[in-house]
Amino acid sequence: xxxxxxxxxxxxxxxxxxxxxxxxxxxxxxxxxxxxxxxxxxxxxxxxxxxxxxxxxxxxxxxxxxxxxxxxxxxxxxxxxxxxxxxxxxxxxxxxxxxxxxxxxxxxxxxxxxxxxxxxxxxxxxxxxxxxxxxxxxxxxxxxxxxxxxxxxxxxxxxxxxxxxxxxxxxxxxxxxxxxxxxxxxxxxxxxxxxxxxxxxxxxxxxxxxxxxxxxxxxxxxxxxxxxxxxxxxxxxxxxxxxxxxxxxxxxxxxxxxxxxxxxxxxxxxxxxxxxxxxxxxxxxxxxxx
Numbered sequence: 001x002x003x004x005x006x007x008x009x010x011x012x013x014x015x016x017x018x019x020x021x022x023x024x025x026x027x028x029x030x031x032x033x034x035x036x037x038x039x040x041x042x043x044x045x046x047x048x049x050x051x052x053x054x055x056x057x058x059x060x061x062x063x064x065x066x067x068x069x070x071x072x073x074x075x076x077x078x079x080x081x082x083x084x085x086x087x088x089x090x091x092x093x094x095x096x097x098x099x100x101x102x103x104x105x106x107x108x109x110x111x112x113x114x115x116x117x118x119x120x121x122x123x124x125x126x127x128x129x130x131x132x133x134x135x136x137x138x139x140x141x142x143x144x145x146x147x148x149x150x151x152x153x154x155x156x157x158x159x160x161x162x163x164x165x166x167x168x169x170x171x172x173x174x175x176x177x178x179x180x181x182x183x184x185x186x187x188x189x190x191x192x193x194x195x196x197x198x199x200x201x202x203x204x205x206x207x208x209x210x211x212x213x214x215x216x217x218x219x220x221x222x223x224x225x226x227x228x229x230x231x232x233x234x235x236x237x238x239x240x241x242x243x244x245x246x247x248x249x250x251x252x253x254x255x256x257x258x259x260x261x262x263x264x265x266x267x268x269x270x271x272x273x274x275x276x277x278x279x280x281x282x283x284x285x286x287x288x289x290x
Contacts, residue, residue, distance in 0.1 A: 016085075051108075
C-alpha cells in the first residue's frame with residue numbers, strides 16, 4: 001500500500017519534501033504544545049501559536065536530517081522513502097533542514113531567551129544524534145525518547161512552570177522508548193546489513209518485543225493514576241479510553257509474532273503516537289497547567 005502511494009506521489013513536485021517532513025508526527029507535536037499552552041494563564045494570546053510553529057519546524061527538520069543520515073539503510077528497509085526512491089535529493093533535504101532549523105529557532109526568540117536556548121539545545125541534539133549517538137546500544141533509544149519527552153519540558157519553559165511538565169515527561173519517555181524499539185524491529189534487516197547495533201539486532205527480536213510490551217503495560221496501568229479520573233468529565237474519560245485502547249492495541253501487535261510485517265509495526269507506532277497525544281490532552285484538561 002505504501003509503495004503504491006509512493007509511486008502515485010511522484011507526480012507531485014513537493015511530495016518528497018512533504019514526506020521527509022513527516023507532517024503527521026510533527027503536527028502532533030505542535031498540537032500538543034498548542035493545547036498545553038492554551039491551558040496556562042501565564043502566556044500571551046499568541047505564544048501558543050509561536051511555540052507550536054517553532055516545534056513543528058524543528059521537528060520536521062529533525063526528520064529531514066534523520067532521513068539524510070539513514071538513506072543507506074532506508075534503501076534496504078524502506079526503498080520507497082523519498083531519498084532512496086529519488087523523490088528528493090540529499091542536497092535538497094539538508095537545505096530544507098537548515099532552513100527549518102533556522103526558522104524554528106528564530107521563532108522561539110519571540111518567546112524569550114530560555115525557550116530559545118532550549119530550542120537551540122534541541123537542534124544540537126538532533127544534529128549530534130545520527131552521526132554520533134545512533135550506533136550506541138540502548139543510549140540511542142533513550143536519547144530520542146528524551147527528545148520526544150522534551151517537548152513537554154519546552155511547554156514548561158515557555159509557561160514558566162516546569163511542575164506540570166514533569167509527569168508528562170515521565171510518561172512520554174518510556175512510551176517514546178517503546179516506539180523507538182518498534183522502529184528498530186521494523187528496520188532490523190537493513191540495520192544488520194549496515195552494522196548498526198540496535199536492541200533487536202543485539203538481543204533478538206523476541207526480547208525487543210518483550211521490552212516494548214513491559215513498558216507499555218506499565219504505562220497503561222500507571223498513567224491513569226496520575227490524573228485522578230474521578231475529577232474527569234465525559235470528554236476526559238473518552239480521552240483516557242482512547243489512550244488505553246491505543247496502548248492495548250499497540251501491545252497486542254507488538255506481542256504477536258504473526259503481526260511482524262512493516263505495515264503492522266507502523267500501525268503500532270502510530271497508535272503510540274495517538275496514545276501519547278490523548279494522554280497529554282487529558283492531563284491538561286484534568287490537572288490543568290497553572
